[in-house]
Amino acid sequence: MEAPQARLRAAERAENFPVALRVLPARYRRNLVAVYDVVRVIDDLGDEDTGAADRDRTAQLRDFAADLATVWTGSPPRSPVLRRLVPTVRDCDLPQEHFDRLIAANLQDQRVGRYETWDELLGYCELSAVPIGRLVLAVFGVPAPAGSAIERESDAVCTALQLLEHWQDVGEDRGRGRVYLPAADLAAFGVPESALDAPAIDAPAIDAPASSPALRALMAHETGRAVAMLDDGAALVGRLRGWARLAVAGYVAGGYAAADGLRRAGYEVLGGSPGTRRSDVARHLLTRLVFPTRMRSTS
Known part of the structure; x- marks a missing residue:
């Protein structure tokens, strides 16, 4: 069942980054939110724990994909979020391909719950994260030719954002039967999968962290990798102009703020998702706008 507007707006507010900064012109805000809502519904x-089996989620995703295709064929979509997407697709000339890859990522989630290596995980992010950056650039009319610096840096930023979200949600993902931490890294740090189980809700409160020292060391390592990727992509802010620069700076700032939250929590990822402070987002946003060519995080 599709999320109602109130739930979509609550999800938007809970993101690490500002989906559509309030200072953006109405046209850009409207189009960014239209894209976000479709991504959120997919x-x-x-992902949502509705009691549906994987095969039922697969059927729902395929049904939504068929409805999604009508946005480009001219038939009226059944889904309200897709009906709201139609004028955005026309206004920004958005290609169907990027949305199809997001569907493919979620279909993959129904049959793949583990990734052996870092490269395999990045292959998943090619489907689950990279298309979102391409859509954002299209909303602002920014050309991103294949192999260009803009394309590479956008891909790096979006992949880093996806990874940091996974690192915040290790326990939640484990509860869904998914482990995004590469098996090779778990083995290298001596972390068995059982160490990823979040404490039971009715377990007695204790002072010790729910995450083992080995898991926290692994999370520090993985957070560092994601931040290094974000550093590599942050130069994108300096290549952009106008409203696109401001919006993308907000996304980059959200990534750095998420990393701040993980560090602040001591990489404790099982006792609840480490929060992202809006003050950190604002601080990093200002830094990226004033020093757009700074390549390394100063946090």
Whole structure:
């Protein structure tokens, strides 16, 4: 079942980054939110604990994909979020391909719950994260030719954002039967999968962290990798102009703020998702706008 507007707006507010900064002109805000809502619904169909079996989620995703295709064929979509997407697709000339890859990522989630290596995980992010950056650039009319610096840096930023979200949600993902931490890294740090189980809700409160020292060391390592990727992509802010620069700076700032939250929590990822402070987002946003060519995080 599709999320109602109130739930979509609550999900938007909970993101690490500002989806559509309030200072943006109405046209850009409207189009960014239209894209976000479709992305959110796709993720909800693939992720939400509604009691649906994987095969049922697969059927729902395929049904939504068929409805999604009508946005480009001219038939009226059944889904309200897709009906709201139609004028955005026309206004920004958005290609169907990027949305199809997001569907493919969530279909993959129904049959793949483990990644052996870092490269395999990055292959998943090619489907689950990279298309979102391409859509954002299209909303602002920014050309991103294949192999260009803009394309590479956008891909790096979006992949880093996806990874940091996974690192915040290790326990939650484990509860869904998914482990995004590469098996090779778990083995290298001596972390068995059982160490990823979040404490039971009715377990007695204790002072010790729920995450083992080995898991926290692994999370520090993985957070560092994601931040290094974000550093590599942050130069994108300096290549952009106008409203696109401000919006993308907000996304980059959200990534750095998420990393701040993980560090602040001591990489404790099982006792609840480490929060992202809006003050950190604002601080990093200002830094990226004033020093757009700074390549390394100063946090």
